[in-house]
Amino acid sequence: MHSIVSHTTNSLGLPGAPEDHRVVVAMSGGVDSSVVAGLLAREGFEVVGMTLQLYDHGAAVGRKGACCAGSDIHDARLVAERLAIPHYVLDYESRFHEDVIEAFADAYVRGETPVPCIACNQTVKFTDLMAASRTLGASALATGHYVSSRVVDGRRHLFRPHDERRDQSYFLFATTPEQLDYVRFPLGDMPKERVRELAAEMGLVVADKADSQDICFVPDGRYDRMVAAMRPEATREGDIRHIDGRILGRHKGVIRYTVGQRRGLNIALGEPLFVVRIDAERNEVIVGPREALKTRRVKLRDTNWLGRPLAEGESRTVFARVRSTRPPKPGRVRRSTDGLEVDLLDGEEGVAPGQACVLYATDGPGAEVLGGGFIQKSAVAPPATLAVA
Incomplete structure (x- = not known):
């Protein structure tokens, strides 16, 4: 039974003491989520580790930089044993194949450049895994993502992390307000170097493990070969x-x-x-x-808005990021009848349909994530022009 005390005495901002709460940690088998599990267990939460088996593509099982495959499940199990917490493996291969891999292939056939990590977070990780966590009676789901969240004016908002080099906010812009209320990101204010130090202090076998790389389900990095095998008509x-x-x-x-x-x-x-x-x-x-290649305006589809409500026809100054590897640049967003339009004030090169455009309130570490969407159309016209080609 959870405490009804209103004040919080724990790092996750939950009511009452850590001992009052069960927390599920999404354990990928990497160092980040392993340290999250260790920190929360040390604090006194009842921690349950959950690992998703998303694919098992032969060479990907032991490939350096893979995630959610055979060797990673083994590592997550070893970490759970070390921390003396229960650990479960959920087989979501069919769901992942349908909602992420099939969608990835279809996007390339349409001439788009998809971002599968966002699709994975939208479907398997923050939908199915969250449902499983609630079924276990967990008060929260914690992950090893490098973002942070905190309550402002009565609701939880999403922010860029302290360590800009590890910023994963681009991949989490589609997290809904309801999901933000339930998910926690304990590493948001911590540099990567400190995370590895903590892993070593805890005696975790993954302390020096390499970070996972995109695209995790393409064993040899040749996405075109995989898509060609799935959609031969596109060759x-x-x-x-x-x-x-x-x-x-x-x-x-x-x-x-x-x-x-x-x-x-x-x-x-x-x-x-x-x-x-x-x-x-x-x-x-x-x-x-x-x-x-110079793009001045993008029209977004499948948008998600986390900031102060933006009425139809209203616009505001933002910082826009059109690729995960690029810094946010000055822009202006306007809500239209069917989505969001973003003017990129300095222009951007190589903007492709299917990529995400993520919007921030300010620049630099700790900036609030306002939301974003997937690029539907782009134009080279100057910002004063309204038409989107």
């Missing part, structure tokens, strides 16, 4: 067309190209060419000079 050859209409050559399937790509075009035109757009319906790859 049909087609035209490579210049933005001025000239046909310059042939491509080997739209799934092998992404916006901003330069290598592999095999076209000698006397000037550098880049993939500007992929027209999957016409089975064409559109190329042009570097300046053609």
Whole structure:
């Protein structure tokens, strides 16, 4: 029975003392989630470790940088034994294959550049795993993600972490307000170096384990081979067309190209060419000079908003991030009748449909995550223009 005391005396902001609460920790087998489990157990919470088995692709089982495969499950089990906490493995392979891997392949067929880590968080991790945690009567689900959350004006908000080098807020923008109320991120204010020190102090076998890498379910890093095997129709050859209409050559399937790509075009035109757009319906790859990559406005679909409510037609200044590896840049967001439109004040290169555009209230560590969406369309027009090509 949970305490009804209103004040909190624990790091997760739950009512009462740690001993009053059962907490599920999503244990991936890596050092971050392992340290979360250790810290919460040390604090006095009743910790239950849960590991998801999401795929088992032969070489991926023992591949350095993989996650949620055979060797990682083994490591999570060893950590749980060391910490003397119960540990469960949930087989979500079919769910992961349908909602993440199949969707990943379909996105490339449409000429998009998907972000599978976001899809995984949206479906398996923060939907199915949360439901399993509630079934166990847990007061919260804790993860090893490098973000933080805290209550402001009566509700929990999401923020960038202390360590910008480990910032994972881009992959968590789709976390709903209801999920934020239940999920906790204990590592948000901690540098990675300290996390590894704690793992060593706890005697965890994963203290020096390498971090997982994207894309976790592609064993050899060649996503195009995997998509070609799943969607062979997307390997049909087609035209490579210049933005001025000239046909310059042939491509080997739209799934092998992404916006901003330069290598592999095999076209000698006397000037550098880049993939500007992929027209999957016409089975064409559109190329042009570097300046053609400059994007000034994006229209977003499947949006999630976490900040102060934004009324239709209202706009506000933001910092926008169009790729996980790029810093947020100044912009302005406006809510339209069917989503969000974002003006990128300095412009961005290589912006592709299917990627996420994540919006922040300010710049730098600790910035509030306002929300975001997936890029549906983009335009090179200046910010004063309203049309989105």
